Amino acid sequence: MTLPPQAGSSTADTPGTPTGSAPGRVVRAIPEATVARLAVYLRVLGQLAEGGAETVSSEELASVAGVNSAKLRKDLSHIGSYGIRGVGYDVASLQHELERVLGLDHPQAVALVGVGNLGHALAGYGGFGGRGFPVTALFDVDPDLVGIKINGIVVHHVRDIPRECPAAGVTIGMIATPAQAAQGVCDKLVAAGVRSILNFAPTVLQVPDEVEVRKVDLAVELQVLAFHVAGRGNAAAAGVDPDAPAVSRVVNGRNGSAVPLS
Amino acid sequence: MTLPPQAGSSTADTPGTPTGSAPGRVVRAIPEATVARLAVYLRVLGQLAEGGAETVSSEELASVAGVNSAKLRKDLSHIGSYGIRGVGYDVASLQHELERVLGLDHPQAVALVGVGNLGHALAGYGGFGGRGFPVTALFDVDPDLVGIKINGIVVHHVRDIPRECPAAGVTIGMIATPAQAAQGVCDKLVAAGVRSILNFAPTVLQVPDEVEVRKVDLAVELQVLAFHVAGRGNAAAAGVDPDAPAVSRVVNGRNGSAVPLS
DNA sequence: CAGTGTGAAGGACTTCACAGCT
DNA sequence: AGCTGTGAAGTCCTTCACACTG
Secondary structure (H helix, E strand, C coil), X not given: CCCCCCCECCCCCCCCCCCCCCCCCCCCCECHHHHHHHHHHHHHHHHHHHCCCCEECHHHHHHHHCCCHHHHHHHHHCCCCCEECCCEEEHHHHHXXXXXXXXXXXXXXXXXXXXXXXXXXXXXXXXXXXCCCCEEEEEECCCCCCCCEECCEEEEEHHHHHHHHHHHCEEEXXXXXXXXXXXXXXXXXXXXXXXXXXXXXXXXXXXXXXXXXXXXXXXXXXXXXXXHHCCCCCCCCCCCCCCCCCECCCCCCCCCCCCECC | CCCCCCCCCCCCCCCCCCCCCCCCCCCCCECHHHHHXXXXXXXXXXXXXXXXXXXXXXXXXXXXXXXCHHHHHHHHHCCCCCEECCCEEEHHHHHHHXXXXXXXXXXXXXXXXXXXXXHHHHHHCCCCCCCCCCEEEEEECCCCCCCXXXXXXXXXXXXXXXXXXXXXXXXXXXXXCCHHHHHHHHHHHHHCCCCEEEECCCCCCCCCCCCEEEECEHHHHHHHHHHHHCCCCCXXXXXXXXXCCCECCCCCCCCCCCCCCC
């Protein structure tokens, strides 16, 4: 049929790469799941630092981050031993360490394509968490939008992606267009050298292997929640439908990976 | 700053529930990961149906959905045997089957709290993918917003959640407030009987076990992408930093779970 | 002796590969 | 012959539990 086969979707997930096949160095890999949580730990550390804390135990940090302490320690062990036995972790130095590992010391330029409803909100989301993610380029196809400024940034036409993205040093692209336009935009971004894409459009993007796509799919999230509400996820619902299969895990989401917006 | 980065945790994740401890019936559980993909398959089937397709093979469907065919067949096998050997799946009946399993035949009322930047965009996202997810209640604390109508829905004050949510039969709540307000709002929703929450605020919500929370955390997503850009996820980057640990999986996200917005 | 770091055990998916319908 | 459905094997991640250190 017509639909292109899709590849990229969300949470990265490529089988390949046998773990630890680096040339000169035996770098122990950091699990994908861990990387997402490190970002959460970093945010929590920021809050603790504001509160004046100088050290935290794995137990405290884990509880605020919503994970169990063993997992947190295992996660941190992937980046090295920065804890003090019998005491905990030094808040400030752990923060720096996490920023370094996540690569936040070299801020990335972000391009946003699609400045409609959602895109506009994203563009206004200044600094994305306050940490080095300036949206440096905006694109759309709507003549009414091209040319206007949002937060001081001019909206360019999508056709100019090939010129503007490299010029602005864009390394991360966000797609907030209607589904039909997403693949085309994605292709343009990839051609412009973008290797990391955050996709808000309800489509599975096809991309070459070197490109990482993460998706934020509201419809899917709601449907998963609906599944649980329908009593298919757990027996908590009032009248459990006897015909419905149940999910293995139940309520109360804790860790996981997703994209925040507001 | 208006749009807060999100903390939400996202993909549900509770160890508990030993799989298959239902009283009268040995319902084989549907893995959480599968549920999220079923929603994607459903969307793809819709596109195929529009294109006039009557049947699809697991190979075709999988390719468009961005997963491998074995995984797709395993996923579908969790909901029963609706395929025809030697032929494939009947598009229409598989659609109905998926809708039934996901509980989309009983549309859920959704409440949205926080009608700022992002919240406003979400409220305007009419029908969320076109399928039964009417946003039936809006809340905020801003006096300038309380009382106005968005898409025909009046914005109520957050303090009225206890009254309005039950009245509107709300079963799913979406939180798009700044981080500081999120936990308070969450508590109100839970008190009002909401058992499923989609959190866009950059905070980890504390909820009782019966409540399922999924998060959409933009800051985390961008940081994960930044991690990969920094060459910590793969050796594809120009100058690979020898100090950086690498991630086990590399680029090109395939499956995963997230929320689409468009 | 409190609290980290970690081998070992345990789960939850994923992928393989093939038996079995149509 | 073609393609689904699925046991078995394999992988990635989580949880346990404990040795070890400050």
